[in-house]
Amino acid sequence: MKLAFLGTGNMGAPMALNLIHAGHEVTVYNRTLRKTDPLAKAGARLAQSPADAVGGADVAITMLANDQAVREAMLAANAGQRAAIDALARGAVHMSASTISVAFSKELAEAHTTRGQGYVAAPVLGRPEAAAAKKLWIMAAGPPDQVDRCRPLMEAMGRGVTIVGEQPWRANLAKIAANFMLASMLETMAEAFALIKKSGTDVHPFLEILNALFSSPVYTNYGQIIAGGQFEPAGFRLTLGSKDVGLALAAAQDAAVPMPLASLIRDHYLSAIAHGRGDADWSALAEVVARDAGLA
Amino acid sequence: MKLAFLGTGNMGAPMALNLIHAGHEVTVYNRTLRKTDPLAKAGARLAQSPADAVGGADVAITMLANDQAVREAMLAANAGQRAAIDALARGAVHMSASTISVAFSKELAEAHTTRGQGYVAAPVLGRPEAAAAKKLWIMAAGPPDQVDRCRPLMEAMGRGVTIVGEQPWRANLAKIAANFMLASMLETMAEAFALIKKSGTDVHPFLEILNALFSSPVYTNYGQIIAGGQFEPAGFRLTLGSKDVGLALAAAQDAAVPMPLASLIRDHYLSAIAHGRGDADWSALAEVVARDAGLA
Amino acid sequence: MKLAFLGTGNMGAPMALNLIHAGHEVTVYNRTLRKTDPLAKAGARLAQSPADAVGGADVAITMLANDQAVREAMLAANAGQRAAIDALARGAVHMSASTISVAFSKELAEAHTTRGQGYVAAPVLGRPEAAAAKKLWIMAAGPPDQVDRCRPLMEAMGRGVTIVGEQPWRANLAKIAANFMLASMLETMAEAFALIKKSGTDVHPFLEILNALFSSPVYTNYGQIIAGGQFEPAGFRLTLGSKDVGLALAAAQDAAVPMPLASLIRDHYLSAIAHGRGDADWSALAEVVARDAGLA
């Protein structure tokens, strides 16, 4: 297929590379050009603008930081050029892999439908290493025929796909809820470890207990990070984690669902940001909990 | 070894049975005699009182519901009889498998030390099925020589042991923290599922996503329970879960550690109890979250 | 002075009337025309559009429900007509009495400065009865000369003025913080009364104690409302209270200030809305607390 790929950062670059390796014809665009070099070497065409990138594409994939970045890439008409969405062909599909808000996903769906284009939300679970290793888990939603068209692309980038529903925003909601599950696990560990540390008890046996209890690589991984206070370099930046909890609260507000734990995490992330830790790993919310307990 | 086993309920009975099968000479005591029948058939001696049970034991094991039950069994002198702790031989060890408070565990340690007896805290992770299948995980703490004496017993009852430290209460703290981790997972799922359900999205794809994300049997198990609202029969009663969160908050208060997530869970458990759900499974705190969201 | 008054609802109408009584020449505009009848009888000129209203005004006053309503009235160019802000004369002042967000107040300040117009934020404290009785308390912020120009208007509408600062948004922030103080008082009463009621204790002695303790008419008033469950008719609608707590949380997010109590109230308001109580008085968040306690 002819593909456009917008956003070749830590996550997007390995994803695009896997698409190239799978034999697709990929045109990439990134605001910072330097990040596209390795892709060009692998055979990608470099586009000068989003509109340029998506021009002849069957499927345009976006992998960007937030609503605003997707809005700028797809909907904004910059510098006299038409917006990418207007350059995308009728019948082509926008496959949005970014973690965006439910509200914006609904807006995108309407914008594409109006133009006779397809729109599939396909956010991904996994860190950059997982993206490189083709081990992402993809949650997709959209009209079944459009999802089917995108499925080979998903399979080229991940180890599995869950179909969430026929309205694209449902996949975004699932992704937001999944990230909330992770952030809650971080808060939980932060409190448990603060209790154990402040009582003067070694945390390593507790890590072993968590492994025995959950048998989950996610607990093992974050348990070690939090126990050791290894919040740099960030695997996933705290400001992004904070943004994602905000997306959960925004969706919860629209649906009139109280999520007091999400509120608690939001407040802890704000405290971390107030203490200048926005660029640390999102598990550094453990520092907030430790500080509140008077731990150094 | 000559063993006394006090408390042969859902958990204690299969644990005691595994000790009998491992070749130990076991005397059992339970307030409700009926529960000791299967053990008698398997070869256990039945005692008429805690003091009677622990009289000639090398190790006395307690597996009871809470501080008060252990206090009554070990420390109380009832009906003119001396307290079990005074019937236990000098040099014998009390191995406490119950989930009790840090404060009471310290009190027990002193009471045993004063009498020249050993005391090991060895609370267990796992449900009754795991106890029957010898799959408990045991977290032990106490003086190393005493822990070593108890180790064959632990191995007869579980699949693994973590040594938490040399002061018995540290194992109780670890157990309390582990149960807090589980309760937090329940709260987290409750909020995520409320969000997804209220938005009219099918929860089953989200269960699949949680499996892909955590790869943890605990998430799989509780995810199904909460998604399906299957809170009866209780695997672990909500009042006991509420008690355990209370133990975490008590330990946190003594150590001056704020645990806002534990506070939140405490309040949700109170609401569940206020609505008459104390005997449901502790995952029924999801009903509280759902009700707050206006879900039926 | 020649005044334009946009928004003659429950609060705006008595405020505009007081300006007429003070001898000003007032042109009023309201989306629902019916609400302007009594003002017309009192001598107000009726305008057909916001732009029409502010055309010849020295000061244009807005008293509208939220950001969106002020945006539509002042900034939107509707039906081929130019926006009100473009109809307002250079050198004229926009005095914004609405409870709007800090972010939008900053946007308005810039929009007016660009056009050589003045802008003063002057939100008010008080219910409709207070507005009618000229008993509002006004918190004003803006460039001192512009505030001075507006002062006679404020004095015609209220019993006192607090100058908060020279940037208009600071008055909006103060208003948002003041409403948060009130909402917190409601949550506090809700919890205290739930405790007292559920214990089977008469609430009336407790009301007397609150009077003795705070000597505050606000406590007396809301204490009676909550104790008696008199949430209809709404003095201030719950959806508006919910909006105002949202404004506090938005300002707190921008300033990186955790406000866990505001988060808690937000979640309780969401629950009230989920149970269909958005049109009740904002003190009906007591129903949420009572329901969580299992009170009927």
Added chain:
Amino acid sequence: MKLAFLGTGNMGAPMALNLIHAGHEVTVYNRTLRKTDPLAKAGARLAQSPADAVGGADVAITMLANDQAVREAMLAANAGQRAAIDALARGAVHMSASTISVAFSKELAEAHTTRGQGYVAAPVLGRPEAAAAKKLWIMAAGPPDQVDRCRPLMEAMGRGVTIVGEQPWRANLAKIAANFMLASMLETMAEAFALIKKSGTDVHPFLEILNALFSSPVYTNYGQIIAGGQFEPAGFRLTLGSKDVGLALAAAQDAAVPMPLASLIRDHYLSAIAHGRGDADWSALAEVVARDAGLA
């Protein structure tokens, strides 16, 4: 009347003095003898023990720090001497002015009833200055005839009395709820001031606004303390405030009433204690909120 007064600290001493001035025959006891000197000069008899003090009394008044202190003074048999409760005459009344738990108040009621003694709970609202100025507000509960007997004493110490009910514990519950109302006000102010300060806005206009809004001397007083950060010397020590919130949560637990705001305050007090601020004024919980916001 012949009175015994146990506990002549900051509050108790001026209360006892007012009873002497009202013409009663007062015997005082305090663990630290030094504090009784001024009372001796005013005509009080000094007792050597609680039992000694209450021996011939018509009414024994206790004004002590907490459950434990009242338990030691009234129920404990120390150093071979009988307990004060056993020294109190049949038909005499124990008037308990301390802030104690609901559970302990019930225990006291039973202990006195068993002995044919009366028991009235009469906790007080007000700081030491109010006690000296006879301006306390007293909330009393107990059998009406016993309350009537104590009424002249209450009137000698305060400006007003609210009768809460016929079971003494109801007055303790009301006192606990009243202190929760105050602590919540402190948390509310702490959050509002953090928001205002962090935005670089002067807090003094906001104090003026709070006065206009609540017209309450309590808001004025604590507003100034928090705005100015004047947390020493303590008017009411933070550890005592923390204890009182604990009493509210204990009562709430027994009644199955979630009080999430009380939980939040509890956690903030724990953080203050973790940072060594237990002896500051209880309004120093504002420091916790400010620190979480990154304010110095």
